[in-house]
Amino acid sequence: MKTVRKDLLKRRKSADIRKENLQLILTVAEQRFAEFGYNGTTISSIAEQAKLPKSNILYYFKTKEVLYKEVLSQILKIWMVDMEEMTADQHPREALRHYILLKIKQSRDHSNASRIFASELLHGAPFLREKLQTDLKTQFIKTCQVFREWIAKQWMNPVSPEHLLFMIWSSTQAYADYGLQSSILMGKEELDDDDFETGADLLTHLVLRGCGIKLL
Amino acid sequence: MKTVRKDLLKRRKSADIRKENLQLILTVAEQRFAEFGYNGTTISSIAEQAKLPKSNILYYFKTKEVLYKEVLSQILKIWMVDMEEMTADQHPREALRHYILLKIKQSRDHSNASRIFASELLHGAPFLREKLQTDLKTQFIKTCQVFREWIAKQWMNPVSPEHLLFMIWSSTQAYADYGLQSSILMGKEELDDDDFETGADLLTHLVLRGCGIKLL
DNA sequence: CAACTAGCTGACCATTAGGTCAACAAGTTT
DNA sequence: AAACTTGTTGACCTAATGGTCAGCTAGTTG
Helix, strand or coil, rough: CHHHHHHHCCCCCHHHHHHHHHHHHHHHHHHHHHHHHHCCEEEEHHHHHHHHHHHHHHHCCCCCHHHHHHHHHHHHHHHHHHCCCCCCCCCCCHHHHHHHHHHHHHHHCCCCHHHHHHHHCCCCCCCCCCHHHHHHHHHHHHHHHHHHHHHHHCCCCCCHHHHHHHHHHHHHHHHHHHHHHHHHCCCCCCCCCHHHHHHHHHHHHHHHHHHCCCCC | CCHHHHHHHCCCCCCHHHHHHHHHHHHHHHHHHHHHHHHHCCCCHHHHHHHHHHHHHHHHHHCHHHHHHHHHHHHHHHHHHHHCCCCCCCHHHHHHHHHHHHHHHHHCHHHHHHHHHHHHHCCCCCCCCCHHHHHHHHHHHHHHHHHHHHHHHCCCCCCHHHHHHHHHHHCCCCCHHHHHHHHHHHHCCCCHHHHHHHHHHHHHHHHHHCCCCCCC
């Protein structure tokens, strides 16, 4: 295999090799961690699936913990981006609708990342605590502030910003976390596009109506 | 210790011993599994916390898997009870409000159980799949049917029963699963009674208004 | 109280997992 | 192409973990 590649595609530069392997390992690791959790995932199993020897994984990531943290840090970024887009000058009708849609899409498109994040929280966020207390908290406070301004402008009813945000997070997150349960209960192999759409619609509707936001 | 107990409380009967120890082990195991997951929990750590020798745990539960399954099966029961209470002849206003309240209380009072359940689902429900497909699915279908009848009676808008139920599950469940995250973000040690109440109120409000159920 | 059963436990074992290392191969630089 | 850096890997080590077992003690029963 490798010799073939070498012959066909010339020799790979060191920098490329590094980049490719890092990416490969991170991708595979994300899959495994999502499915089996931190303790349930072995370096060997990652190696096997990546078709690399175990030692090679350890060459790029000194320890399993380092690898896991690397995976995690990428996830938190993804998780926070969408929130930044909501600003006080937007109308909550569009802003919330948009945010909910993005968040549900994320559950579909980055299901592994979402699940790792959830699992981490579930078990007390041992590796993520600090970042939660700093990065995410900052963003959280900002977003709550946006909600408060919307309330001040009487664009929405005075609901608790914190709890509203939790509620949106959990409901959207659920399409990743509990996607399996849902599909089992509905007798499907997997949730389909329609499910994600119905979910997004329902949630948007509940939130907008529940917060007394005019639907236009 | 033991000799003291024996002297003070007479000798314990075999049956009692069995019952007490089983209960003790199950309780401790639930704590550990909730905090560290299946793979992250060692029999030794359970033994240590229960102040029993490891062998004694293995005496009552042949394997770790057996113990875990026993913990799980108790959980699913708890998880399903509340749902049964909703029936078509009740008005959704009271029925849903009541259900949401119970479910959130459950997140508070049985936080460990809730988290184990969540973790199990998150990782593909390896030990629970069957029971989901049978017991829970049956109840799920029943409850969706109740929702449909409410819709037929025009007591609520025609929303997707399945997705509505998912949404209630995830939002209430969140107070157990993400309780830690929430408290970190709000700068508290723990979620307090007030939080649970605010959460329940908000969610109830969103659901009732969002489903067009008259608030009285 | 003798025979029996249930509860208890330390010593032991096999497997596995994370991680090290030394030696070699492949790229890079001068 | 020699010297050097980066990438690769199998063999090896150590610690932990799930689980067994033989022998013990404590309750039960005829």
